[in-house]
Structures are given as C-alpha cells and as structure tokens.
Amino acid sequence: MASRQFATFEVDGQLFGVEVNTVQEVLSYNEYTPVPLAPPAVGGLFNLRGQVIAAVDLRVQLGLARQALQGPVMNVILRGDGEPVSLLVDKIGEVVDLDDETFEPPPDTLSGPTRELVVGTFKLDGRLMLALDVNQAVDTYRATN
Amino acid sequence: MEDLGEIVGEFLMESHENLDQIDRDLVSLEQEPGSRDLISRIFRAIHTIKGTSGFLAFSRLEKLAHAGESLLSRLRDGVQPVTPETITVLLLCIDGVRSILASIEENGSEAEVDIESMIVRIKAQMDAPTDAAAAAPAAAEAAPAAGAEAPASVEQEAPAARPAPEPVSDQRQPLGQMLVDAGAAQPSDVASALQQQIEGDERKLGTILLEEGKAAPTAVNEALQSQAPKRSIADSAIRVDVDLLDTLMNMVGELVLARNQLVRGVMEIGDSGLVRSAQRLGMITSELQEGIMKTRMQPIEHIWSKLPRVVRDLSNSLGKQVALVMEGKETELDRSLLEAVKDPLTHLVRNAVDHGIEEPERRIASGKDPEGTLTLRAYHEGGHVAVEVADNGAGLNVERIAQKAVENGLLRPEQIPNMDKRDIMAMVFQPGFSTAAKVTNVSGRGVGMDVVKTNIENIGGAVSVDSTPGEGTVWRLTIPLTLAIIQALTVDCADQRYVVPQVAVLELVFIDGNTTKVEYASGAPVYRLRGKLLPLVRLDRALGLEVGGDQGVYIMVLQADGRRFGLVVDRVLNTEEVVVKALNTRFKDIGLYAGATILGDGKVGLILDVSSLARRSHLAVDSERETVADKRGQQGGGTERLLVTAVGERRVAIPLDTVTRLEEFPRDRIEHAGSREVVQYRGQILPLVRLSHLLGAYGEELEGDTVSVVVYSEGGKSVALVVDRIVDIAENSTTARRDAEEDGLVGTAVIQQRVTELLDVRRAILAADPNFYSDSMDDMLVEA
Numbered sequence: 022m023a024s025r026q027f028a029t030f031e032v033d034g035q036l037f038g039v040e041v042n043t044v045q046e047v048l049s050y051n052e053y054t055p056v057p058l059a060p061p062a063v064g065g066l067f068n069l070r071g072q073v074i075a076a077v078d079l080r081v082q083l084g085l086a087r088q089a090l091q092g093p094v095m096n097v098i099l100r101g102d103g104e105p106v107s108l109l110v111d112k113i114g115e116v117v118d119l120d121d122e123t124f125e126p127p128p129d130t131l132s133g134p135t136r137e138l139v140v141g142t143f144k145l146d147g148r149l150m151l152a153l154d155v156n157q158a159v160d161t162y163r164a165t166n
Numbered sequence: 167m168e169d170l171g172e173i174v175g176e177f178l179m180e181s182h183e184n185l186d187q188i189d190r191d192l193v194s195l196e197q198e199p200g201s202r203d204l205i206s207r208i209f210r211a212i213h214t215i216k217g218t219s220g221f222l223a224f225s226r227l228e229k230l231a232h233a234g235e236s237l238l239s240r241l242r243d244g245v246q247p248v249t250p251e252t253i254t255v256l257l258l259c260i261d262g263v264r265s266i267l268a269s270i271e272e273n274g275s276e277a278e279v280d281i282e283s284m285i286v287r288i289k290a291q292m293d294a295p296t297d298a299a300a301a302a303p304a305a306a307e308a309a310p311a312a313g314a315e316a317p318a319s320v321e322q323e324a325p326a327a328r329p330a331p332e333p334v335s336d337q338r339q340p341l342g343q344m345l346v347d348a349g350a351a352q353p354s355d356v357a358s359a360l361q362q363q364i365e366g367d368e369r370k371l372g373t374i375l376l377e378e379g380k381a382a383p384t385a386v387n388e389a390l391q392s393q394a395p396k397r398s399i400a401d402s403a404i405r406v407d408v409d410l411l412d413t414l415m416n417m418v419g420e421l422v423l424a425r426n427q428l429v430r431g432v433m434e435i436g437d438s439g440l441v442r443s444a445q446r447l448g449m450i451t452s453e454l455q456e457g458i459m460k461t462r463m464q465p466i467e468h469i470w471s472k473l474p475r476v477v478r479d480l481s482n483s484l485g486k487q488v489a490l491v492m493e494g495k496e497t498e499l500d501r502s503l504l505e506a507v508k509d510p511l512t513h514l515v516r517n518a519v520d521h522g523i524e525e526p527e528r529r530i531a532s533g534k535d536p537e538g539t540l541t542l543r544a545y546h547e548g549g550h551v552a553v554e555v556a557d558n559g560a561g562l563n564v565e566r567i568a569q570k571a572v573e574n575g576l577l578r579p580e581q582i583p584n585m586d587k588r589d590i591m592a593m594v595f596q597p598g599f600s601t602a603a604k605v606t607n608v609s610g611r612g613v614g615m616d617v618v619k620t621n622i623e624n625i626g627g628a629v630s631v632d633s634t635p636g637e638g639t640v641w642r643l644t645i646p647l648t649l650a651i652i653q654a655l656t657v658d659c660a661d662q663r664y665v666v667p668q669v670a671v672l673e674l675v676f677i678d679g680n681t682t683k684v685e686y687a688s689g690a691p692v693y694r695l696r697g698k699l700l701p702l703v704r705l706d707r708a709l710g711l712e713v714g715g716d717q718g719v720y721i722m723v724l725q726a727d728g729r730r731f732g733l734v735v736d737r738v739l740n741t742e743e744v745v746v747k748a749l750n751t752r753f754k755d756i757g758l759y760a761g762a763t764i765l766g767d768g769k770v771g772l773i774l775d776v777s778s779l780a781r782r783s784h785l786a787v788d789s790e791r792e793t794v795a796d797k798r799g800q801q802g803g804g805t806e807r808l809l810v811t812a813v814g815e816r817r818v819a820i821p822l823d824t825v826t827r828l829e830e831f832p833r834d835r836i837e838h839a840g841s842r843e844v845v846q847y848r849g850q851i852l853p854l855v856r857l858s859h860l861l862g863a864y865g866e867e868l869e870g871d872t873v874s875v876v877v878y879s880e881g882g883k884s885v886a887l888v889v890d891r892i893v894d895i896a897e898n899s900t901t902a903r904r905d906a907e908e909d910g911l912v913g914t915a916v917i918q919q920r921v922t923e924l925l926d927v928r929r930a931i932l933a934a935d936p937n938f939y940s941d942s943m944d945d946m947l948v949e950a
Contacts, residue, residue: 054772056759071419161752
C-alpha cells in the first residue's frame with residue numbers, strides 16, 4: 022500500500038498538509054517587510070540567511086482576514102519553482118504518514134476560495150486534513166483575479 | 167565535454183582563445199605586412215595547435231594546421247609577401263580549424279569536416295608566383311623572431327601547467343641559442359663562453375659575449391627582453407572557473423551585509439576597542455569586495471577582439487573599405503555585462519559597415535576619403551560605461567525612416583513635419599523596423615535594433631542614436647558598471663525603510679515648512695529649487711500608503727529617464743553599499759521595485775525603481791511619452807526642451823516632455839458635446855481646448871482647413887490643446903524668466919530672442935477635461 026508523508030499545519034483551526042518533499046524548512050520569524058501595492062495575499066518579505074523570501078499569507082488565500090504579523094509567525098518554506106516561497110500559517114503540526122486509501126476528493130460541500138486550493142481530504146484519527154495544491158497556494162494573483 | 171577527458175577539454179578551450187588571437191593578428195598583419203612579430207606569433211599559435219592535435223591524434227586537424235603553418239613559414243621566411251589574398255586563405259584555414267574543434271566538442275570526432283578543399287586553396291596560394299625580390303629583405307629580419315615570445319594577452323598565455331607537450335618554440339630558449347638563431351653571435355663563440363661558465367666563470371653568458379665583443383649589446387638586450395615577458399605572464403596568471411568567481415562574489419556580498427550589521431551593532435554598544443575592530447573589519451571587507459569585483463571585471467577589448475575580423479570580412483564582401491579604430495579598449499566592465507553587450511555591439515558594428523559606411527565610389531563622389539572609418543569608443547562616465555559605435559558614413563536618412571514609420575503605422579504622415587529629427591531617428595529602435603533598402607545577408611540575422619535596445623535595457627542600460635547627414639552616425643550604449651552591488655541611500659517612509667540607488671540622486675533638501683516649503687500648483691505638489699519648479703512625488707502616495715504631512719520631510723531630487731523630480735520621504739538615513747537581490751518574480755508586475763536587499767539590521771529593504779516611480783507618478787505615462795523621455799535623457803544636460811507654439815500674436819511654450827503627439831485635424835471634424843469641442847481620434851473622444859480662449863487671446867480665428875493640436879495623454883485618456891501654429895522646438899535658456907501673474911501660465915521666458923509664455927499644462931488640461939486627473943489616479947491604483 023502506497024503511503025505518502027505530509028507536513029501538517031493549522032490555519033483557523035483547520036488542519037492542512039503538503040507533501041514533505043515540497044517543504045524546505047519550517048521556521049518562526051518575526052520581522053517582515055511589507056510590499057506596498059503587492060497583491061493582498063503577500064504578507065511580506067523576510068531574510069532567510071541572506072536570501073529574500075516572499076511570505077504568502079495563507080489566511081488571505083483562504084479568504085480570511087490577514088495575519089497581524091506582530092510577533093513571531095510560523096513559516097512553512099516551500100521549495101517552489103526555482104525560488105523558495107513561504108506560507109504563513111497559524112501553527113505547525115506533525116509530519117504524518119498517510120496511506121492512499123485514507124484519501125478522498127474534496128467534499129462537494131466545500132466551496133469558496135478553499136476549494137480551489139485543496140486537492141483532497143485525508144481522514145486522520147479524529148480529524149480531517151486538507152491536502153493543499155502547493156502551486157495554487159502560493160499563487161498570489163489567484164485571489165485577486 | 168566531460169567524456170572527452172580533461173586534456174581535450176583544455177585543448178579546446180585554449181585553442182579557441184588562440185584562434186581568436188590569430189584572427190586579430192591576421193587582420194593586423196594585413197595592415198602592417200612587414201611585422202615579423204605578428205607573423206611569428208601567428209606561427210607559434212598554429213604550431214601549438216598542430217603539435218597538440220598530433221599528440222591527441224586528431225590527424226585531420228593536424229593536417230590542416232600543418233598546411234596553414236607551411237604557408238605561414240613562407241611568409242615568415244620572406245619567400246612570399248603578405249597579401250590580402252594570403253590573409254583571406256589563412257583566415258579560411260583558421261575557420262576550418264574552428265569548425266573541426268566545434269565538431270570535436272560536439273561529438274568527439276573530427277571526421278565530418280571537409281579540409282581537403284581548404285588544403286587545396288592553401289597549396290594554391292603557396293604556389294602562386296611571388297615577387298621574390300621584394301620578399302628577400304624580410305627574410306633576414308623574420309628569422310630571429312621565431313624564438314621571441316611576445317604574448318599579446320593574458321588569456322592566451324594563462325594556462326600555467328599544460329598537460330600537452332609544448333612545441334619547442336613555445337618554451338623559453340637559452341640566450342645563446344637565441345643569439346645564434348638571430349645571427350647576432352657565432353655558435354663557436356657561444357660554445358666557448360659556455361665552456362668558460364662551466365670552468366667557473368661566474369659572469370652571465372650575455373656578459374661574457376659582450377665583454378669579449380662577440381655580440382652586439384642591442385642584440386643581447388633584445389634577446390633578454392624577449393625572454394622576460396614569457397616568464398612574468400605565464401607565472402602570474404591562472405585560469406579560474408567563472409562559477410567559482412560568482413560564488414566568491416555572492417559570499418563577499420553576504421560578508422558586506424554581515425559587516426553592515428556588525429558595525430551597526432557595535433556602534434550601539436559603543437565600546438571603543440570593538441569599534442576599532444569593526445572599522446578594521448569594515449576596511450578589509452571593502453578591499454576584499456573591491457578585489458573580488460575586479461576579478462570579474464574584464465576589459466571591453468575582450469568582446470571587441472572579434473570585431474576586426476567581422477569588419478574585415480563584411481567590408482570585403484560588400485566591396486567597402488573600412489578602417490576600424492578602437493579607443494579605450496582597456497575600459498573594464500563586469501563580465502556578466504560584457505556578455506550581455508556582446509551581441510548588441512556586434513550587431514551595431516555590422517549594421518554600421520552594412521548601412522552606415524558607403525561604397526568607395528559614393529564616398530569619393532561626396533568628396534570623402536574612399537576608406538570609411540568605424541570608431542569604437544569606450545569610456546567611463548559618471549558611474550556608467552559609455553560605448554559608442556561611430557561611423558563617418560552617410561548618416562541616417564531621416565526622410566526614409568519617417569516614411570517607413572508611416573508605412574508601418576508607427577507614425578501618421580501629418581505628424582512628421584512637426585517631429586524632432588532625433589525622435590524620428592529613434593524610430594529605428596521600434597520592433598520590426600528596418601530601413602535597409604536591400605536586405606543583405608548581413609542584416610537578416612534576426613537581431614534588430616529593437617533587440618539591441620531590449621538587451622541593453624535589460625541590464626539597466628540605455629541606447630541612443632544621433633546622426634548628421636553626410637557626416638555619419640553615432641550609436642551610443644550606456645551600461646552600468648556592475649549589477650551586483652550598488653551605492654544606495656536608505657530612507658524612511660511611513661515607518662518602513664526603502665532603498666534608493668544613489669546614482670539617481672542629485673541632491674537632498676530638507677523641508678522645514680518655513681524657509682523651504684512644498685507648494686501646490688492646482689493640487690500638484692512642487693518645490694522651488696533655485697527658482698525652478700520641481701515636480702514632487704510623495705513616496706507614501708505613490709506606494710498607496712497613508713499620506714503624511716509636508717513639514718519636516720525630505721525631498722530627494724532624483725533624475726531618471728532624463729527628467730528631474732523630487733521624491734518626498736519622511737527621513738533620509740544614510741548611504742550604504744547594498745547587494746542587489748533579485749526580487750521574487752511575483753513582484754515584477756508592480757514595477758516600482760528594482761530589487762530587494764538585506765539592510766544593516768537584517769531586515770529586507772525594497773530598492774525603489776526610480777524611473778518607474780517617475781513614470782508611475784504621472785511624470786511620464788504611456789510608452790510614446792517614454793520614448794520622448796528617453797530621447798531627452800540622451801541629450802544629457804538638464805536643459806528643458808520646449809515646444810514653442812503660436813497662439814494669436816503670442817508665443818506659448820509647452821514642455822516637450824508633456825507632449826504625447828502633434829496632430830493636424832481637419833476643421834470640419836471638430837464636433838460639439840455640450841459646451842465642449844471634441845474630435846474623434848483613434849476610437850476615442852478627444853476633448854479640445856483652444857489655448858487662445860484659455861489665455862484670453864481672442865483674436866482673428868485663423869482661416870484654414872486644419873487645426874494644429876498638441877495631444878497630451880495620460881492613463882489612457884487624452885486631451886488636445888489647439889494652437890494656431892507649431893513654431894519650433896527650443897532648448898530653454900533659464901535666464902530672463904519671471905513668474906507670471908496671469909492665469910493659465912507658469913511664467914514667461916525669453917526663448918530665441920522672443921518673449922515666450924510658459925503654459926501651465928495642468929491647468930490647460932483641466933480646462934479641457936476637469937476629471938482628467940481624478941479618474942486616472944484611481945485607475946492607477948486599481949491597476950496596481
């Protein structure tokens with residue numbers, strides 16, 4: 022039985038996951054440089070060991086209010102396509118091994134911005150994890166268009 | 167290439183460099199056929215290739231190199247003279263060698279290249295009847311040079327340890343041998359001098375020969391000198407992998423950042439011992455950075471070196487005579503920039519030979535030297551490197567460019583008479599624009615002037631053209647020195663820190679609200695800078711942030727795209743060297759940022775793109791305006807160019823850079839909408855405002871079928887100002903100028919000995935369309 026590893030995190034009480042191999046690292050950071058005139062989903066820029074990383078506010082992508090960005094915020098840094106990009110999340114969860122048989126397509130009742138970001142649902146013990154489409158999740162022009 | 171093994175790889179790389187050098191030398195040899203130095207240098211280089219290819223068992227390559235070498239040895243020995251034909255055949259031979267090398271590089275084999283026909287041509291050249299008498303004197307002179315080593319460039323001699331065996335002639339020769347070869351000493355004398363040394367004479371060989379009168383002092387000196395340079399260059403240069411340099415460059419960039427952070431931290435602590443160490447670290451870092459930067463700098467000669475050959479081949483095939491002059495070839499540029507400039511420059515040179523310089527007959531007919539001159543000039547100019555390609559040919563045909571622009575729909579015929587010559591010339595940078603009456607194999611290379619422009623602009627440079635009919639054309643590239651590290655000013659605006667490249671900053675002004683203050687001209691903020699009005703851009707407004715007050719702020723006087731404006735910021739902090747980091751692609755569309763950098767406190771700072779800030783802030787709007795702006799920029803100097811129009815008896819000047827187009831409309835096309843006059847124009851309704859009405863210059867309405875208008879466009883909207891006549895375009899002399907009390911004018915000035923009124927463009931536009939600015943501002947923000 023094929024199984025995949027997911028890095029999980031929480032936004033607004035909901036558990037999300039991305040495949041582990043798309044994640045570069047996870048860290049907490051507290052100084053973000055805002056980018057005026059950038060799409061609203063851009064939380065800001067920060068310095069990751071000399072590299073300038075754009076942080077995408079997953080809350081905005083999911084249609085929620087933006088992160089306050091005061092004090093430390095957790096970043097899930099994705100390898101991205103050539104340049105790393107970070108997702109701002111509320112809380113980091115565990116890395117979980119999931120069998121493909123626990124997978125189901127997103128429920129029909131799921132709608133709104135979240136529906137476009139989610140590729141499917143994994144049934145964990147006691148809760149559901151939504152698997153994110155990494156490319157959609159970091160596409161900051163998606164929500165504004 | 168890795169499966170070929172290191173030796174072959176190195177051989178290929180080295181041979182390519184040698185071939186480039188041979189190309190250059192052959193072309194120079196054609197200019198000075200008597201130069202034995204050149205002949206022997208070429209000979210040695212070919213000999214090296216031959217020797218190594220024999221060792222590596224590339225027999226066809228060896229055969230071809232051998233044939234070339236044989237012909238060269240006849241030149242060297244003076245058996246036959248250097249003629250243009252010989253040079254052509256030798257260049258052909260070099261091309262053959264090149265294609266074999268390319269084939270080796272590609273598939274590891276040399277089998278597919280046809281060398282027989284080339285060898286036949288070389289043989290034919292060798293058998294050609296020669297003037298033995300003329301050649302004879304050269305023979306004696308040429309002989310000694312065989313041992314002389316006069317490497318021309320570092321890159322040719324760079325490999326310090328070559329695995330391939332060196333041909334004898336490439337190695338340093340003993341002095342005695344050289345003197346004997348040169349005929350300056352008898353073998354027996356040298357032998358006896360050597361014998362003396364063996365027997366304990368501690369004098370040097372040259373000294374013995376000199377003191378015993380067995381050799382002439384000049385000959386010994388010459389031989390010693392030719393020994394010397396080989397050693398110094400071969401020992402002092404090594405080949406370094408470019409990737410390694412780039413890595414070092416990045417690391418130094420990081421070091422600069424870390425240094426900035428450390429220095430800031432230490433200053434806060436204030437410990438004098440630490441401050442000293444930090445200062446020392448700062449100095450070392452700066453020096454290190456400079457050193458690393460230097461390793462990436464290469465003289466522009468590097469990309470020029472291929473051009474003599476290009477010019478020669480091209481002018482020969484076109485039947486033209488062109489002398490290539492290079493000035494400032496030692497000017498250095500960052501190698502990544504050099505790479506980017508190479509193709510555009512080659513294109514400009516080919517273009518100049520193809521279209522710029524005329525055929526000899528035409529040149530004679532117009533009283534010029536039949537030989538045209540193409541001058542390449544490179545020099546530093548205020549933080550930039552300027553590279554010019556100048557020919558003394560016929561110059562650009564402005565009428566033909568205008569005609570072509572009309573045919574391509576870039577301009578309309580009625581615009582042409584009112585356009586500036588340079589504006590018309592700049593049309594050649596438009597995509598798909600070629601005025602070549604006949605398409606030659608030269609012009610059809612897929613690199614048009616538009617690509618030249620795009621390539622140069624991609625690296626933050628600019629390109630311009632100027633031409634005088636009958637006297638020639640100058641193409642000018644302005645290239646930044648380096649992309650990686652810039653001097654910048656850090657500023658605060660709305661509690662955030664931004665970075666402004668210092669190259670754009672002219673001066674700083676502090677606004678205290680009393681002696682210096684921001685004024686408003688119908689809502690537009692301006693500042694009187696030494697009596698001249700400077701348009702202001704509020705950074706907070708431009709960035710869509712909360713707009714602050716006008717007191718206790720700073721104005722940075724910036725120059726971009728040839729226009730000057732003031733940027734209002736809250737605070738100017740300090741100058742800093744910052745490492746430019748490419749900004750994530752998702753922010754490119756915003757356009758206001760040139761990049762990002764890590765500031766001294768470790769935070770990310772955004773680097774503002776000054777020219778797009780100028781454009782964004784209504785100083786320049788659509789692309790046509792941009793080209794006007796570019797052309798203004800090329801004129802250098804801060805003089806303002808004005809469009810002088812006649813309105814009734816009065817002369818009214820409009821700053822040229824606020825003008826989008828000049829038009830003539832048939833009088834019967836003017837329609838009425840409400841109380842306004844409008845005209846249909848490019849699918850839009852264009853509101854008209856008669857300057858004569860606006861300025862209260864009622865008079866005789868000019869009779870005529872058409873009206874002249876000045877079109878001003880911004881944010882997709884346009885208005886037209888009706889004038890009686892376009893008079894001229896003038897440079898503004900800022901002398902005799904006084905502020906006007908009259909409505910609709912910003913002042914008067916004396917232009918071309920006549921009192922001319924300067925139009926308040928903004929007011930005029932609002933008179934035509936009261937909503938002009940309010941809507942377009944919203945548009946801008948939505949767009950953003």
